[in-house]
Amino acid sequence: MATFPIEEPQWNSAPAWKLPGWAEPIMVASILVGSMIITRRHNFRIFDRRRQYNLLDEDPDFESARSSDDMPSRDHMVGNEGDDSSIDSMSTMKNPPKRRRCCGMNVYTPNTSRFADYYHSRILQKFPFLIEMFYWIITYAFYRCTSLLSNAVFSKTGIWDVAQDHGLSVLEFEQFSWLSFLWPVHERDVQQWFMHGHQTFLTVLNRSYALIHIPGTVGFIAWYYYAAPSFNTFAVVRRTMTLTNLLAFIIFIFYPCMPPRLLPPEYGFLDSVGRNNAQSVWMSGKYVNALAAMPSMHFGYAFIIGTTFIYHSGVFRRTLETGETRRSKPWALFYVLLAIWYPIWILTTIVATANHYYLDAVMAFFVVLVAYLGNRVFLGFLPLEDLLLWCLRLNKPVPTTGDKMRRKSAS
Template sequence: MDLLVKNSTTPEEPRWNSKPAWKLPGWAEPLMVVTILFGAMVMTRRRGYRIFAAKPGVYKSTLNGDDSARSSDELLAHDEGGEDDAQEYIAATKNMPKTRKLLGITLKTPNTSQFKNNIHSRILQRFPFLIEMFYWVINYGFYRMTAILSNEIFAGRGIWTVAESHGLAVLDFEQHGFLSPFFPGEQEIQQWFMHGHQDALTVLNKAYALIHIPGTVGFIAWYYYIAPSHPTFATVRRTMTLTNFMAFTTFIFYPCMPPRLLPKEYGFLNTVRHDDAQSVWMSGKYVNSLAAMPSMHFGYAFCIGCTIIYHSGIFRRKLERGEARKSWAWKVFYLSVGVGYPAMILTTIVATANHYFLDAWNATMFVLLAFMSNKVFYVFIPLEDWFLWVLRVELPVPSTGERFRELGYRL
């Protein structure tokens, strides 16, 4: 294949003048993530609820009123009609099955409220953020499987050969496709940093490694603490989760080599290796290094940016119940972060040759599609009822935004 660059010649590889950045020890990133998660678990704990109390009872959220539902019940209503006519039965069994209505079909699922006093139910009630931690462990587990499945599918042709051809196809589309006017050359951007701005590139290399996982986990923890309601938080979480699964599917069936791993004649530099900036979360046996398309670095950043802009309230006339109107200073701050963070991540992934512009474009489309169809996860709620029944555990009442609102902040 011919050299796919907009310039007729490949620029001479400049020498590194800056010293490689200091390398984080292998335990640093996991420690950061664990600190964020357990810090959020403590900050959002259920105050006034005691795990080992004689009769813990059922906690009612002060945010959503006496009819506050569990995190799944708020998504898919269950019919409690007819219970008044069955009081003798309730007295005998104490727990009527849930009647779920899904896609016009009525389903009977177990009512797990009978397990509310089990020790693991009490722990979850005290620390409801543990549920969010569990959801993201599942996400990470699915990601770890993408490399294995992709290798199996393309074992005959060779995964690296396939991924390289896909990477070159992306370059060809950016330079000659109908969207080519919107895609500046990745090589030119990296070369700008390499000629006179290498210290800035070193900062971007570290940002690429450190921001993606700790930053995203930190955002989830922050928004769980500050969101105006759990349904609003859950919409963001479902959007990010669905974006993940769409991206993971693409990783499996369309392995794509990032620019930095292409042969040297294509003009890209592996700046990540020079600065020892490979994240511990993106290295190892089961990590997919051929998952450039789409860029989940930018996908997360775009979703986070949109959420922060929404949280600013600057484009909303009507706020959610109990949500305080923010000052103009806070609105400008949130707007700046909401726009600046995705822009910084886009610059980072391109300058370090970890992604193509098309990767970010597709990630944006994935996030928008996931937002519009995030309620598809409702179909799993009946399965969740059965899963919880097998575990003999009841979901906790979410504490989203509760402590933040109690303190009367207007951030």
């Protein structure tokens, strides 16, 4: 493994302005609250319980608006073929149980529609994006646990030494394996190019690394919840991103990997984000996993976002979804260019700031691919969701994704 003389680099560009600790949480909260308001259900009043609000009567395309997560709930509990007594008994129930498929079996869960008129259910019906916010809070909480779990797994061997060995193994694989031709320019050379004569650009990348990952991804989820042609399409993206998270978290726990910036100085990398005072508040603190380089969630998110932009452009689709109209050529070109630019920008950022190796991005690509192919695994958790909603006396809201499109087609 090549090492380099230890030399203190000269940081000549003006440091990025350090945001106060409350700025990023306020930014994310503003995005979420703004999206919650924009995607609210119109003509629905939380406190007007005298008005019987019938979603089926208001929206003739109600079934297409339902979440793919929620579709099985439309099949109520029935008996086996030929069991007329079970069918008759179920038909007389006002809120028959839901029939779900889990592990190849039918599972019957409580029907929470009886709680639809409770005020906290009506709040969710008015602001259905609150459900998405709840999902992401759970995911972020799981990430916060990865550092503790990984430290527990490697408590005897010492996680820092293990993570450093893994990081050096990645560098060695990139430089000396039969796939080394894929990376003709080493990560250190990329950072050194920015350090010598292009530090202002590196300052921009440092700030991008801090601000884009969490606020940018949350902003994308909020935008696509509103802009997706149907909730089924949005749900595929959301499930893919969530499963990508969970698979990456498992790798973080059992394969801690030190990012280049934390390697010993003789390997020639600089922690440019830290030196530039551009750290994100989300990436600091006791429960942040600093040894989670493999795979790169920055690139994983960027790849999902890029492919979603490609789909949204409609350029490579012969047929569109129900109610969707073909976008104008300027808008289609805009989405395609954005889909290409954004992953490239993130890849450049994570390498130039020495936060990831090339192989981290490659592994992120494969994790996203596996997550996309297996995203429907989350449908197996619907019985647990039904039970949780039952315990909370909540009725799951009908999503508003695609409402604007349906209103346009109706007019």
